[in-house]
Amino acid sequence: MLPNRDAFPEGFLFGAATSSYQIEGHAMGGAGATHWDSFAATPGNVAGAENGAIACDHLHRWPEDLDLLRAANLDVYRFSTSWARVLPEGRGAPNPEGLDFYDRLVDGMLERGLKPAATLYHWELPQPLADLGGWANCDIAGWFADFTETIMSRIGDRLWSAAPINEPFCVAWISHFLGHHAPGLRDIRATARAMHHVLLAHGRAIETMRGLGMGNLGAICNFEHAAPADDSSEAAAAARLYDGYYNRFYLSGMFKGSYPEDVLEGLEPHLPKGWQDDFATIGQKVDWLGLNYYTRKLIAPDDGPWPHHHEVPGPLPKTQVDWEIYPSGLRGFLERVDRDYTHGLPLYVTENGMAWNDTKDADGTIEDSARIDFLAQHMEAVREAIAEGVPVKGYFIWSLLDNYEWSLGYAPRFGLVHVDFESLNRSPKTSYHAIARALAR
Secondary structure (H helix, E strand, O other), X not given: OOOOHHHOOOOOEEEEEOOHHHHOOOOOOOOOOEHHHXXXXXXXXXXXXXXXXXXXXXXXXXXHHHHHHHHOOOOEEEEXXXXXXXXXXXXXXXXXXXXXXXXXXXXXXXXXXXXXXXXXEOOOOEHHHHOOOHHHOOOHHHHHHHHHHHHHHHHHHHOOEEEEEEOHHHHHHHXXXXXXXXXXXXXXXXXXXXXXXXXXXXXXXHHHHHHOOXXXXXXXXXXXXXXXXXXXXXXXXXXXXXXXXXXXXXXXXHHOOOOOHHHHHHHHHHOOOOHHHHHHHHOOOOOEEEEEEEEEEEEEEOOOOOOOEEEEOOOOOEOOOOOEOOOHXXXXXXXXXXXXXXXXXXXXXXXXXXXXXXOOOOOOOOOOHHHHHHHHHXXXXXXXXXXXXOOEEEEEEEOOEOOOOHHHOOOOOOOOEEEOOOOOOEEEOHHHHHHHHHHOO
16 A cells, blocks of 8 residues: 555655654653643643653663664664753753763764764753743843753764654644743733744754754744635635735745744744844755645634634544544645645655554554554555655654653654553554555665
8 A cells, every 4th residue: 555665756855753852751761851741741631641751761771762763774763852952941951861872872873874964952841941931032032042062963974864853833833822831921022922933043053063064954844724614705715814824924034134024923922022123144055945735624714812713623534632634735735835846846744644543453463554544545645756856855754652642641642652641661563564565675
């Protein structure tokens, strides 16, 4: 069911992705507290009040996990570094254990023939910086640049690629407007400032890595197809605005040096003073763009305050977390981003995958044919985009392992590899074996 490696252009790369807080075990190895620890400790924020204290214990089991990547015939491991593991206070003295861990991890990838693809930040802000306002504080761009210099001075010479921040939309909007992720705010002013500062921090990190002589630097944004819930002009306008603050805002900032007018209508009064002067930094040249894609949303208008709309359930088949399965949205974004923003820049699908309630059969088999079908459909969407001339250079699956799925705790399973969260034993699923067969050279 999965297309073979030779169905893609020569040199096309396949990988799997994870993130630090979701798998490492943050209570170990000298890491400092993060705003996710505080968020999870607050009743009602996370299913079962679960946190990343142990997670998958990747901190100690990383050799086994890298062996799994190699045995699956994957080319790239997209991992993230934990700011609070490297700098427990967010600033100041680094944690030697944290730097040593990432040093060993990168060397372990290279020893196994894996390309190390680092993301500097995947949502685990050090709590001392959150106490100072976190992403709503304009100083965070400088703090992030300093973190970038600390970690990349240690591992940057051996990386295949690096990107500053995973999914700016989630860092800013989900966390500061909807309150679903740490720090759990519902504040439009903090949201607007976080949206701007996350892009400013991106630019400062790119500058810093260029200064260290690093290359193959990119940006990673998540995209969600927004469709009107009905045929009315009001629903069309609502979907357009959803697309604006979800998809267009960050691309426009990085590649056009401006923000969309329809988004500014709601956010401009809350942006920091002088925001218009920051686009030279935000628009630092990148070598590629990564697209994370999972689903679409149906958007309906309402009479509430800006942004005047809400989501409604859609009719398509859904994953374990009720996300509609809509592969054509991936092809659409690849074509649209290339046409309207990046103009020939290499594109990578840096995350794509599905949550499913995988269970182990009596014989130990973990059958997840639904995930194989999901991956096959989305790989075909990538092939269609390539056939139309879009320069897609790689496809990375989320995720290698079942892991801590943020406010949903440990129930959703996204992994190619099943993790028993009691014993921490790893068990490859049928999707893992299917990938290994499809990618065999």
